[in-house]
Amino acid sequence: MTERATVNVHRRGGAATIELSRPDSMNAWNKQLGLDLRAAVEEVAADDAVRAVCITGSGRGFSSGADLKDLGDEELTPEGRPDVQRALMERYHPIITGVRAMPKPVVAAVNGPAVGIGLSLALAADLVVAKESAYFLLAFVNIGLAPDGGSSLFVPERVGFTRAAEMAMLGERIGARQAAEWGLINRAVADDEFQTEVDALMDRLAAGATAAHAGIKRQLNAWLFTGMDDQLALEAGVQRDMTHSEDFVEGVTAFLQKRPAQFQGR
Numbered sequence: 001m002t003e004r005a006t007v008n009v010h011r012r013g014g015a016a017t018i019e020l021s022r023p024d025s026m027n028a029w030n031k032q033l034g035l036d037l038r039a040a041v042e043e044v045a046a047d048d049a050v051r052a053v054c055i056t057g058s059g060r061g062f063s064s065g066a067d068l069k070d071l072g073d074e075e076l077t078p079e080g081r082p083d084v085q086r087a088l089m090e091r092y093h094p095i096i097t098g099v100r101a102m103p104k105p106v107v108a109a110v111n112g113p114a115v116g117i118g119l120s121l122a123l124a125a126d127l128v129v130a131k132e133s134a135y136f137l138l139a140f141v142n143i144g145l146a147p148d149g150g151s152s153l154f155v156p157e158r159v160g161f162t163r164a165a166e167m168a169m170l171g172e173r174i175g176a177r178q179a180a181e182w183g184l185i186n187r188a189v190a191d192d193e194f195q196t197e198v199d200a201l202m203d204r205l206a207a208g209a210t211a212a213h214a215g216i217k218r219q220l221n222a223w224l225f226t227g228m229d230d231q232l233a234l235e236a237g238v239q240r241d242m243t244h245s246e247d248f249v250e251g252v253t254a255f256l257q258k259r260p261a262q263f264q265g266r
Contacts, residue, residue, distance in 0.1 A: 031091070103213075
């Protein structure tokens with residue numbers, strides 16, 4: 001096992017599991033988690049002994065998204081707002097593109113809520129398996145932001161415009177069973193069978209035709225995600241604009257104060 005401050009890498013035969021490890025915050029993303037997760041993705045991608053990769057969360061959640069309590073860790077723009085664009089471009093986008101470009105299959109084992117960029121991370125994987133008790137939430141709009149981390153690309157590619165617009169604009173939870181019915185994820189599994197299902201899937205992939213898996217990813221990426229870099233850059237630019245809105249300030253303040261946001265549309 002490789003241990004970092006916020007991410008662990010477990011190895012079992014040809015399978016490696018990247019475990020987000022901030023359980024007290026439901027594995028919310030702060031600066032350190034971004035650095036650790038990028039290092040973990042690069043580690044398993046470069047290791048030829050690893051033939052399949054699983055990404056999961058410790059504790060009760062997969063990931064609750066960005067840690068709004070730690071926004072002060074980010075560098076600030078000249079206007080005094082968190083420089084989200086820079087954080088996305090320099091720290092988070094290499095994680096997402098690293099998962100997609102990795103020449104081996106990646107499974108997201110969603111053991112609990114996958115929210116915001118946590119959902120983006122799950123959907124960057126090739127296969128998504130979730131506990132029936134888990135849910136998926138594009139929560140960005142609830143704090144005055146637009147989707148990022150690639151979710152403006154991954155969600156409509158999986159479920160189409162109609163459902164993507166609903167998820168992004170309404171910011172409502174989608175249960176695992178519904179997510180599987182929509183095609184957002186591959187499988188929703190009973191909670192008490194989840195780990196057995198994940199282990200069996202990882203064993204199958206790790207024992208499979210690794211070169212063929214890499215070729216399949218190249219084909220799917222070429223057909224569906226040739227514009228991913230441009231879309232990620234667009235997301236970062238839009239998010240920069242959103243963080244300079246009054247609605248963003250109100251959304252974060254309301255979240256921290258645990259009250260409904262009162263948006264003014266500016």
